[in-house]
Amino acid sequence: MSDYTSRLAAFLASLTYEQLPEAVIARTEELFLDWLGSALAGQGTHPIPLFERYAEKMGPREGACEVLVSGTRTSPYFAALVNGASSHLVEQDDLHNSSVLHPATVVFPAVFAAAQDLGRSGQELITAAVAGYEAGIRIGEFLGRSHYRTFHTTGTVGTLAAAVGVGKLLRLNHEQFIHALGNAGTQAAGLWEFLRDAADSKQLHTAKAAADGLLAAYLTADGLTGARHVLEGDQGMAAGMSQDANPEYLVDRFGERWALLETSFKFHASCRHTHPAADALLELLWNEELGPDDIQHVITHVHQAAIDVLGRVDKPQTVHQAKFSMGTVLGLIAVYGKAGLAEFQQHALHDPSVARFREKVSMILDAEVDAAYPRRWLGRVEVVTTDGRRVFHGIDEPKGDPGNTLSRDELEDKFQRLVSFSKALTPDETKALIARVWQLRHLTSVCGFLVPPASRSKA
């Protein structure tokens, strides 16, 4: 057994804001805005009110930490819990491809709560989030695909990512980071079994990962010791929960590779397997100046996993299921030019023009697309027009991926759509919050972030 956990802890302890490239700082602000939008979008939708009521019953009714969906305040544990639950609800939060980790929904609830509790600055919040992303992504890659088959990586690894972020805000040293990883790793949990029953566990997993990671970091700061090799040890996470773990991932290119920059924003509000085809169709319609009624048939050339996941949905019965219907997603794209939360809510199930388009869409396995997956998600569509033409179009990097990322304007637009979907904020509040996020690195304190005292805001 080598000293992988210790080397990871050393990197985390030594990380400073000054080391971060400008691109990493800017992207962290963007990921933070994207996370805030996702968290606010969950307002009012089952099961989020259950977590709010639970926090009210079990936690204090006051504190420094904001619960985003309610605007109330509580202790850091319960703020992390509720914000962790709400930010994964609408499935619009970010994703890191090779680790299959959704970092924002576990890292930001924890570091946001702890930063408010501890009165930390925007720069410290940014550094803490980067630490959480860098650790979480490497640990997810380390545990490998066998882990993901049974365990919901965002739940399990998320506990460690959250602990790391909070650990940074608590200014843990090298030795303490080893213990924080130990204390978080031994709490890591989350099984995929709920999926076939469409149960509420996804929100429970992100809520608990954020809150338990925070708990691990706070107890560590107060002196609780943990296993020194919780990741790679003989009775550690990999031993119990993986068959193909590779510890070299844990120490991959510290300070050179910024894994946070590899994170994808979600653009469409649908299953990610539909995104490449949606992007390709959108460009094709634009280039060819075609409308939905100009099209006779759409053949999407896809990877096998897309057929495995999407092939089961014929005529969707629920909005959630419609997000796994290639025909519905492309119908929304063709008729409304986008497939966002509002389009799904209003048009996915009972809109005749979308239903008509859905019947025109088919999927076929494509060898080139399949060979590139999962490293690259290629979009290839073939359209037969009503006047008999046959048009091909392809995109090589879906909208939101690192090489085709969203601009700040597009992120603002997505944010506005997310918060207006749940009616969480007024337009004025929305503008003010966006402006505050773009000032994050200049804030001396992130307290009262949602409802700032006039005296504090530098924005």
Next chain:
Amino acid sequence: MSDYTSRLAAFLASLTYEQLPEAVIARTEELFLDWLGSALAGQGTHPIPLFERYAEKMGPREGACEVLVSGTRTSPYFAALVNGASSHLVEQDDLHNSSVLHPATVVFPAVFAAAQDLGRSGQELITAAVAGYEAGIRIGEFLGRSHYRTFHTTGTVGTLAAAVGVGKLLRLNHEQFIHALGNAGTQAAGLWEFLRDAADSKQLHTAKAAADGLLAAYLTADGLTGARHVLEGDQGMAAGMSQDANPEYLVDRFGERWALLETSFKFHASCRHTHPAADALLELLWNEELGPDDIQHVITHVHQAAIDVLGRVDKPQTVHQAKFSMGTVLGLIAVYGKAGLAEFQQHALHDPSVARFREKVSMILDAEVDAAYPRRWLGRVEVVTTDGRRVFHGIDEPKGDPGNTLSRDELEDKFQRLVSFSKALTPDETKALIARVWQLRHLTSVCGFLVPPASRSKA
């Protein structure tokens, strides 16, 4: 996949106090007293004050639920957390052999907190505890020995056992018990990796199991759905965390077999895996009239799990780690005739005669002992005396096991030793609390149990 989880849930939902045999009721009162003693014995010892401070920081400063080590009150989540941590600290809490589960330290903190929160009676507390024991023991047996190799069963399975007990107090129905198991099972965590570092994770595991199980039950009662086959499903606990799971254990003889009655009280203050050898050595020394200096070498013939758990400890660095050192335990037995809390505190680390004896002790795997385990914990020791004799001795049921159990007098004596060790209670308080426990089934409310209002006590 069969309907194992559902059948278990049906039994739990239908269980009533009236169904419980008198022996089960009486034993539950005894187990409750034993648990209270263990919880109070943890007062003031690291890391328990950390959990107290954490609860004060994160939770409310008032509530119906008593924190035993501090006499303060808080919400049920934090009472379960702190009482769960403290009741496993001195390693004197009960154990169920074949499931390798310590039921009291996870079930009682949760049901005690929930019963106080909900204003339930002593009979309801007893019924809830029985449900937690019956479910937890069967789930531990189901997950098997492969689970225990990497996972701390009391942490993982404890989460479900606690959820079941609290679910009874919340009066969940059959369908809700399925969801409660799902919501608890997907939070189940706890790795043995901490053991070689003598880290504080054992208390974290029991604290979190009790508190997370309570969280699962409360959220379920409010409508959170969970996986319907979290135990036996394709992506459930057994799939992810066991290689030898047998679901028939989950539905073993409901209403006929009372697994709670199979639980052992701990006599020595050490890891249970040392007890069979300790009892065998004690008898051997007595029979042969041997002292520690008459002995050249002790070979303990043990089951594999004893080697897995105890084999990590060479020279113990802390009192807690000494409880996992076979040599230290047998050294205390040989030199002082017992291995209680006081002996550990005073002699486990720096006593030269105990250290000398420790070096004389080795473990070897014994086929007969291993085959009987975990149903029976056989004690087999082989002693080589300084004058060259070789003496064998065996015991078939360690002190405290169901067939060799402690009487109420012995339990009261153990309780008094536990609370006087930590100075948690005065002699008068001790007597009053013991009397209250023996009246448990007659109490209309368990609120203010540690510090009862004069108007309430029927004792």
